[in-house]
Amino acid sequence: MSSPTWLCSLHRRWLPTAPVSPSQPEPQPCCAAGRGRLGVMCGRYASTARRTVLLEQFQVDGDNAEDLKSPDYNVAPTKTAPVVIARAPSGGPKDADAVRQLRLFKWGRLVPFWAEDAKIGNRMVNARSERVDEKPAYRAAFKSRRCRIPVDAFYEWFETDQISEKTKKPLKQPFAFRPTDGSSLALAGLYEVWKDKTLPEDDPGALLWWSYTILTTTATNEIGRIHDRMPMAIGPDDWAQWLDPLPAS
DNA sequence: CCAGACGTTGTT
DNA sequence: GTCTGG
DNA sequence: CCAGACGTTGTT
DNA sequence: GTCTGG
Numbered sequence: 001m002s003s004p005t006w007l008c009s010l011h012r013r014w015l016p017t018a019p020v021s022p023s024q025p026e027p028q029p030c031c032a033a034g035r036g037r038l039g040v041m042c043g044r045y046a047s048t049a050r051r052t053v054l055l056e057q058f059q060v061d062g063d064n065a066e067d068l069k070s071p072d073y074n075v076a077p078t079k080t081a082p083v084v085i086a087r088a089p090s091g092g093p094k095d096a097d098a099v100r101q102l103r104l105f106k107w108g109r110l111v112p113f114w115a116e117d118a119k120i121g122n123r124m125v126n127a128r129s130e131r132v133d134e135k136p137a138y139r140a141a142f143k144s145r146r147c148r149i150p151v152d153a154f155y156e157w158f159e160t161d162q163i164s165e166k167t168k169k170p171l172k173q174p175f176a177f178r179p180t181d182g183s184s185l186a187l188a189g190l191y192e193v194w195k196d197k198t199l200p201e202d203d204p205g206a207l208l209w210w211s212y213t214i215l216t217t218t219a220t221n222e223i224g225r226i227h228d229r230m231p232m233a234i235g236p237d238d239w240a241q242w243l244d245p246l247p248a249s
Numbered sequence: 250c251c252a253g254a255c256g257t258t259g260t261t
Numbered sequence: 262g263t264c265t266g267g
Numbered sequence: 268c269c270a271g272a273c274g275t276t277g278t279t
Numbered sequence: 280g281t282c283t284g285g
Contacts, residue, residue: 043268043269044268044269045268076268076284077284078283078284079285110256112255113262114255114262115255115262120254120255121256122283123282124255125257125268126256126257126258134264135255136255136262136263136264136265137254137255137256138255139262139263140263155268156268157268157269172269213256216258229257229258
């Protein structure tokens with residue numbers, strides 16, 4: 001199938017900037033160094049906004065993120081990070097009206113609700129947006145379990161000509177990307193709720209497992225100069241619509 | 250029908 | 262659960 | 268994404 | 280090389 005109709009409204013202009021974290025090395029011009037090879041899109045990002053800022057910025061009604069540890073300049077797969085969802089308040093009836101909530105979910109290891117083994121989620125860090133509505137692992141979540149991921153910048157690694165003494169492999173230079181206009185950034189994501197049914201109810205591991213994945217899309221702008229894929233950003237005008245079900249097509 | 254997968258990027 | 266491959 | 272682990276039999 | 284854990 002072709003790209004979803006909401007794709008075009010989500011494009012925005014990007015430029016490489018200095019890494020967000022002071023501990024990151026200085027960036028180099030994108031195409032001047034190395035061979036232009038880059039790693040997987042959107043494998044790390046920075047989430048630095050404080051909880052109170054996120055609550056206001058995303059007009060959140062339900063706050064389930066009291067344990068948020070912020071800032072985190074190095075959010076990696078399996079780590080817990082804040083996401084915004086629209087869902088019936090936890091603890092209440094499932095058919096209650098959806099409320100916008102800030103929640104702390106695990107990135108990656110997205111385990112579909114039907115899975116018997118959590119291992120299936122091992123590589124579900126990203127989901128291609130082009131076919132996310134038909135892929136068995138993502139289809140259900142795409143229909144009813146979407147999330148926005150507040151992000152300040154995302155990182156990419158650039159393989160340079162320098163060889164590491166230690167590993168004898170090319171050194172990789174991290175870059176940070178964020179909107180040039182300083183606007184806040186939300187990535188499009190899906191989440192899943194999974195429970196290990198092989199464990200007895202009283203086992204600590206039988207708790208619900210909440211995880212999310214980040215959608216990727218074609219990079220048609222400045223990022224496309226160095227990599228053909230990028231995480232899908234949602235503009236503020238589309239934040240509400242992304243969490244709501246799509247109109248029937 | 251059953252059995253098995255269910256994912257992405259990048260590499261050559 | 263649902264799709265694909267045999 | 269990166270960093271780090273990865274395994275068995277049988278016994279120099 | 281490939282998988283796991285963070």
